[in-house]
Amino acid sequence: xKTRTTLWILGLIxxxxxxxxxxxxxxxxxxxxxxxxxxxxTPTEMQFEAEALQAAEVMTTWKPAEDYNRTDAELRxxxxxxxxxxxxxxxxxxxATGQEWTTAAEANATSHPTVEVNQYTDTQPGTVSVFxxxxxxxxxxxxxxxxxxxxxxxFAFNDQGQIHDYTYETVRR
Numbered sequence: 539x540k541t542r543t544t545l546w547i548l549g550l551i552x553x554x555x556x557x558x559x560x561x562x563x564x565x566x567x568x569x570x571x572x573x574x575x576x577x578x579x580t581p582t583e584m585q586f587e588a589e590a591l592q593a594a595e596v597m598t599t600w601k602p603a604e605d606y607n608r609t610d611a612e613l614r615x616x617x618x619x620x621x622x623x624x625x626x627x628x629x630x631x632x633x634a635t636g637q638e639w640t641t642a643a644e645a646n647a648t649s650h651p652t653v654e655v656n657q658y659t660d661t662q663p664g665t666v667s668v669f670x671x672x673x674x675x676x677x678x679x680x681x682x683x684x685x686x687x688x689x690x691x692x693f694a695f696n697d698q699g700q701i702h703d704y705t706y707e708t709v710r711r
Contacts, residue, residue, distance in 0.1 A: 581699035583663075590666035590693040591653050593618045593701060598651040598670045598689060602643035607634035619701045638674070638684050647674040647682050656690060664695045671711065686711040 596615040600608055609629035616624035642649070649672040656667035668691045674682040688711050694703040 580697055581695065583666075585699055586664065586666050586693075586695050587655050589618055589695070589699060589701070590668050590691070591655065593693060593704070594653045594668040594670045594689070594691045595651050597691070597706075598649060598653070598672050600639075600642075600649045601647075602634065602639050603646045605634070607632070619704075620696060623702055623704075641682060642674045645674070645676045645680075645682055647676045649673070650675045659690075659692075661692070662694075666693050666695070667691065668693070 593615045596618075597611045599614075600611055605611065607630060609627065612627050613624075613629070616627065641647075651670050651672040653668055653670045656669050659667040661667055669688055670691060671686075671688040672684075674684050676682065687708055689706045689708050691704060691706045693701050696702045
């Protein structure tokens, strides 16, 4: 009888130890939500800046001989945006106009942008401002005369690092 009781107590101790071990492992490992968030880290400000620079460069690279208007470049940058934002971009029904655009189209020139993060603007976390200026370069490497303009972009990012909103203003330099 003593042996049965001893075995029963020993079995209870082993089962208790196993349950304690499993609870401890589950507690240390944490819930699935923590594991999933660790697998997809939140983008850093440097990543936002790199993506904002890329978006500004794509959005200011125009080839007037092929592009109907400047919105074509915004559509090319849509892979950097949320689906909702990308689907909301609407190109105007009219083609781009203006002497500079027409001259660039006739010369088969492409805009070559220079972009840099705008450190002079106080932005909210997850928002990046970018200066973009450009020159018109022909296929033979000739730089066309152009107005000295720049765009100042403001890109807002979601937690997945996608642009969920943007705006810009064009200013003369």
